[in-house]
Amino acid sequence: MVGRQINYCVQITKFHLNIAEISHVFLFLIMKKILILLLLFPILILAQTNFVKGEKLFKEEKFDEAQPLLEDYLKSNPYHLRTLEYLGDIAGHNKVWDKSIYYYKKLKTLKPAEANYFYKYGGVLGMKSLEVSKIKALGMIGEVRSSFEKAIELNPKHIEARWALIELNLQLPGIVGGSESKAIKYSSELRELSPVDGYLSRGHIEEYFKRYSEAELQYKRAVLIGGSKICYQTLADFYKNKMKQPDKANKVWEEYKNKNSKVIK
Known part of the structure; x- marks a missing residue:
């Protein structure tokens, strides 16, 4: 009986020793992780600071200053979406x-x-196609178009992609996919999403084909319902550059200034 008690006590002692050893191992591992974090913490903070500074400079359009900071941050965060997009925008700029x-x-x-x-x-693929040989550019047009179409598929309300497709269809010869009817189709879709963009884009199409009376009508409609600076500027530029009527252009700007002065008052 006494022997059993002694054996039991020995087992209990070993159990406590094992628990102590395990606790010691866990404590060692935890302390090791803490030490690693402490060593990495300044690096992580520095990287985060680089992103914050780089983003601020990017939004201030100080692209040359933002670029090295964002590139440095990307080294330790290669899948950070905003950093990749900012750097893509800077490279495009x-x-x-x-x-x-x-x-x-x-x-x-x-x-x-x-x-x-x-x-x-x-967009950038299209810009690159303007700087390569015509044969190589022709091979790129399909991907340019499909990229804009994919943007609309993913976001049916994507306004900029429709503008891009309008321009693409105007600039390309019919033999490689250019089409006035397709441009008008996207302009009509724009008018459903944003009447101002619809009228401006249709005016742009009419201006491109030198149907100036219809272009003027569309631009005036944009001014009437939009009233933004871009609407007035588009109409003024049209009068000055295409119609060769600087007096009308000045009158448009005067109307815009008077309208804004009333708002300020």
Whole structure:
């Protein structure tokens, strides 16, 4: 009986020793992780600071200052969507098309349901096509068009992608897919989404084909229902550059200034 009690006590002692050893191991591992975090913390803070500073500079349009900070942040955060998009925008602004294409292509892969990534990708791809040989450009047009169409598929209310498709259909020869009827189709869709964009885009189409009376009518409708600076500017530029009527252009600007002065009062 005494032997059993001694054996039981020995087992209990071993159990407590094992618990102590396990606790010691866990404590060691926890302390090790804490130490690693403490060592990495300044690096993480620095990286985060780079992004915050870079984003602020980007929004202030100080792109040359923002770029190195965002690139540095991307090294430790290679899948950060906003950083990739900012860098794509900066590259596009600087007309470094290949780099911009790279960033937007990566964004499309990381988030294939985001319409804007396809729109921006199509935009810079289109700009690059203007700087390569005609034969190479022809091979790129299909992807440009499909990117804009994909943006609309993902976001049926995407206004900018429709504007891009209007311009694409106007600029391309019919033999490679250009089409006035398609441009008008997208303009009609715009009018359903945004009447101002609808009238402006239809005016742009009429102006392109030198149907100036109809273009003037569409631009006036945009001014009437929109009343924004861009509406007035479009009509004024039309009078000055296409109709060669600077007096009418000045009158449009005077109307805009008078309208705004009344609002301020």
